[in-house]
Amino acid sequence: MSADPSHPALRRDARLNRERIVEVAHDLFARRGLDVPMAAVARHAGVGMATLYRRFPTKEALVGEVFSHQFDTCVSVVDDALADPDPWRGFVTLVEKVGEMQACDRGFSAAVATAFPADVAAERALGRVTELIDRAKAAGELRADFAVTDLALVLMANDGVTTDSPAATRTASRRLVAYLLNSFRAEHAGVPLPPPAPMSVLPV
């Protein structure tokens, strides 16, 4: 029996199923990362695999839906950062806010890596991130050898910071981000850095 979208009761069931799947998946991704199998999502949501795959044909589609709110927040954080008249403060705001979002949600950075690049909004956001970086460099505040992929490095490093307590994780994450931001200052660019790795977390 397939769902009939013209039937109100079935439509309502389908919507509730969808909401339940997204909620359960968000909880699982946040606690255990994106490696959680689709079968576990279906089991925890109390739906069959057929229903799960009817709502979300691929895991990427589910990840995209689960993190759509955070993606939107990310884009607005970039906009806010660019709106700041102080180039360095704008850059710091971006790195700190994204770091915070990530420290609260283990699946988020992995989601950025797998689902964000496919999104049109992500390309626009990346253009603005590049603008933010260039502006902070032009102001002589961000070191000239800072690479866009260094933001990916911050995300990955921050993702590695996990402790038994969510509060301790947030504290540790804040300290790591502060150490890195301190090193990104042009005035602290003394010793030459090893080259950046050929990689992209944000689409490059």
Place this chain on the structure above:
Amino acid sequence: MSADPSHPALRRDARLNRERIVEVAHDLFARRGLDVPMAAVARHAGVGMATLYRRFPTKEALVGEVFSHQFDTCVSVVDDALADPDPWRGFVTLVEKVGEMQACDRGFSAAVATAFPADVAAERALGRVTELIDRAKAAGELRADFAVTDLALVLMANDGVTTDSPAATRTASRRLVAYLLNSFRAEHAGVPLPPPAPMSVLPV
């Protein structure tokens, strides 16, 4: 039938089993981290669960055996660092070498967290690490607000750095470690840091 240690053929079988288990476990831990279940180790090693648990009564025992060589290397890295007459160069050597070991082996930092602290050698090593930190601070080269747990932070952050290619992972890890070391310099300690989190990767 239980193994009779006085019987040469059985002793040899037991030894080969043990070596095979350690080798297989090392490979699995390095590629997938310490979350690999004991059942997967047994399956890949071609032994039964009973044999696996007879050789290694707990997962911690297996982890300890698998990484015993790296633990020894860690301890000797600390000794080498302290033998360096230059306090800052000694500190940098420690952070860089441990970072490299970690970038080559995904299971290693997790092993440090779970198995290393139980070891007597680890306590001695920690005493020497603290000496190395104090010495670099006294020389005015390491920032005064550097905490021992910041080494744990380096390990965790570095552990988060993974890419599809082992070479790119090593490159990215080297750049992250360079950024952090740059921030650890006393001369770059401008802005106050957020406090360290109450945590221990190395035993504190």
